[in-house]
Amino acid sequence: MRRPTPETLARSAGLALTVAVVVVALWRAATDFMLDLEVFQDAGRALLAGQDLYSEHFPSRSGFRFIYPPFGALVFVPLVPLPAAVAQVAWTGATIAAVWAILAMAAVRLSLHRAEIVALALTGVALLFEPVRANLGFGQINVFLFLLVTADVLGFTPRRVRGVLLGVAAGIKITPAAFALMFLVRRDRASLVRAVAAAAATVAVGFLIRPGESFYYWTHEFFVTNRGGTLDFVPNQALSGLLTRAGVPEVLVDPAVYGFFLVAAAAATWGAWRMNRAGRPVDAFLLIALGVFTASPVAVTHHWSGIVIVLPLLLAPRRLPVRLGLAALALVHLIGTHYAYALTAESALEHQLQWTIGNAQGMTGIAVLVVLLIDAALSGRPRAGLESDGDPDADRPDTAGPGRGWPVGAGSGTMST
Numbered sequence: 187m188r189r190p191t192p193e194t195l196a197r198s199a200g201l202a203l204t205v206a207v208v209v210v211a212l213w214r215a216a217t218d219f220m221l222d223l224e225v226f227q228d229a230g231r232a233l234l235a236g237q238d239l240y241s242e243h244f245p246s247r248s249g250f251r252f253i254y255p256p257f258g259a260l261v262f263v264p265l266v267p268l269p270a271a272v273a274q275v276a277w278t279g280a281t282i283a284a285v286w287a288i289l290a291m292a293a294v295r296l297s298l299h300r301a302e303i304v305a306l307a308l309t310g311v312a313l314l315f316e317p318v319r320a321n322l323g324f325g326q327i328n329v330f331l332f333l334l335v336t337a338d339v340l341g342f343t344p345r346r347v348r349g350v351l352l353g354v355a356a357g358i359k360i361t362p363a364a365f366a367l368m369f370l371v372r373r374d375r376a377s378l379v380r381a382v383a384a385a386a387a388t389v390a391v392g393f394l395i396r397p398g399e400s401f402y403y404w405t406h407e408f409f410v411t412n413r414g415g416t417l418d419f420v421p422n423q424a425l426s427g428l429l430t431r432a433g434v435p436e437v438l439v440d441p442a443v444y445g446f447f448l449v450a451a452a453a454a455t456w457g458a459w460r461m462n463r464a465g466r467p468v469d470a471f472l473l474i475a476l477g478v479f480t481a482s483p484v485a486v487t488h489h490w491s492g493i494v495i496v497l498p499l500l501l502a503p504r505r506l507p508v509r510l511g512l513a514a515l516a517l518v519h520l521i522g523t524h525y526a527y528a529l530t531a532e533s534a535l536e537h538q539l540q541w542t543i544g545n546a547q548g549m550t551g552i553a554v555l556v557v558l559l560i561d562a563a564l565s566g567r568p569r570a571g572l573e574s575d576g577d578p579d580a581d582r583p584d585t586a587g588p589g590r591g592w593p594v595g596a597g598s599g600t601m602s603t
Contacts, residue, residue: 200307207310208282211322215278216271223277223325224270225250230262239399240407255403256392258358277325284333285312285494291340292468293498304501312494316522316547320421320488331355331362332492338377339368339471349377353384357392360408361489364451364478368471371459411483420527423548424485431541443483450481450555457562464565468499469558476555480548487547493519508561511554518546 190198228245229252231237238244239252239259246252252259265273286309293301293308312318321329334351337343343351349369355362363385369378392400415422417430417439426443430436454477458470475492479485496512504512526544531537542549 197303197307200310201303202310204306204308204310204313207313211278211282211313212275215274215322218274218323219270220274220277220323220325221248221250222327223265223274224248225252226262226325226327227265227268227270227273228252229254229259230264230266233259233263233395234266239396240402253407254358255389255408256396256400257388260391260395261358274325278322281318281322281329282309282313284329285309285318288329288333288336288492288494289498291336291342292471292495293501295340295468296498296502298498298501301498304498308497311520312497315491315494315516315519316524317487317490317493317519319522320486321491324488326488326491327358328488328491331359335362335365336471336492336495338381339365340467345377347380348374349380350384353381353386354388356381356385357388361478361482365471365474367451367455367458367474368462368467371455371470372462415484415486417484419484419486420524420544421486421488422484423487423490423524423545423551424480424482425548425552426483427485428545428548431545443481447481450477453477453559454555457559460562460565461558464562466565468495468502469504469561471495472499473555473558473562476551476558480551480555487519487522487524490519490547490551493551505561505564507557511550511557515550515554518550523547 224247228247229239232239232245239256244252286305289308289312290302290305293305298304318329320326334355338348338352352362352365366378366381369381417426419427425446426439429439429442454474457473461470461473472495479490493515496516500509500512500516523546524544526540529540531540
């Protein structure tokens, strides 16, 4: 009888963990309360009943506001007739499936052996990531938005409609629009145009169903950058949160954040271009994602749900500093280090330690952003016959480049049989 290989044992353990975590997640969905999902239901109900979406008359059962455009309320209409427990279980099941699909698409683009099975083995760990736990606990939509973006930018949608899913995601929540940079760096102008057109179409639909409230949203509500939380809100792990909790005066925080936004946007665009040219679209995708997460005005941790793509990247051959950075990023998001602020700090040393640990998710994100940019600078041109500006339709294998400067981690890292 042939002894199982370490890869087989690791895959089996991962699959067992996935089953256990999924069972617990569905049980909690049937018994707990999902705050944001209830607000989504309230928005769909208000839209059907002709009630206000943004005024104090919004029929919120929880007292929390609806902060998405009118098109978002339309998307939530199918939730209206569902009992709370049914809606929560269905939403959780769909979220779990979406996490698996994101991992599977990244694994396929990384050319991991038996990518779909590897993704299933990684799903349990991904569901334990604090951003995903927050999505499941609140009933948030961010995993679904990242799924739409992933399908488009990694080339899993037909070329003739590529960009539409990203545009729809941006029409629900503007943040996914930043990932159109992936189309820009690979010179896919048609997909970029389709994304813009799809986003514009969602705005037009909003004006058709609620013209007055659409005008209010796009001229006022859209510009309220802290509607998802204040700068010092502990789960805000963007640079704005790190600086505010460090005691930096607000008058200095805004220039620093906007300056960092411009630098991060330019650097991530350049780095993504380099990585796409080197045949590494998943690395480019993560690079842009980290730029979005860390440089946004406010990015609470459930906005970071796309961080799960570090897991399949950890199984691909990469330079050692990149692998260490990805491992650190996975670790801090598995722990959810911002919970350090739930403890009481008394001495100056305790406050410093609390700040360091409590902001580790954001600081690690910035550090890995820098590591990936250095890696992009060291990445060589793709091997002969592989160059196509990172076009996913080229169906070429993932390559980490010739590896000047930094050593590549030993082994392929794939979970083969």
